[in-house]
Amino acid sequence: MKLTIPLAKIGNSHGIRLNKQLLSRYGIEKELELETTPDSIILRPTNKNNLTWEETYRQMAATENEDWSEWEAVAEDGLGNED
Numbered sequence: 001m002k003l004t005i006p007l008a009k010i011g012n013s014h015g016i017r018l019n020k021q022l023l024s025r026y027g028i029e030k031e032l033e034l035e036t037t038p039d040s041i042i043l044r045p046t047n048k049n050n051l052t053w054e055e056t057y058r059q060m061a062a063t064e065n066e067d068w069s070e071w072e073a074v075a076e077d078g079l080g081n082e083d
Helices: 020-025 053-062 071-075
Strands: 008-010 013-015 032-037 040-045
Touching: none
Parallel strands: none
Antiparallel strands: 008 013, 032 040
């Protein structure tokens, strides 16, 4: 997902607003982890709770844009064959 969001003036600084749906999707409640690289800013939830298999399945099943059309080609690339 790629979004363009405006900066909001907050006193002498600027900030961004993240909508409730986005915060809920990533389990963000009170704070974020911020990492900078030479060409980007990365925001992550601070909670390190990994999803259970069931939660992972639910999130994957809810994705409408799943495309498995190339599965056969990848499955037949020889990975897993121990010759």
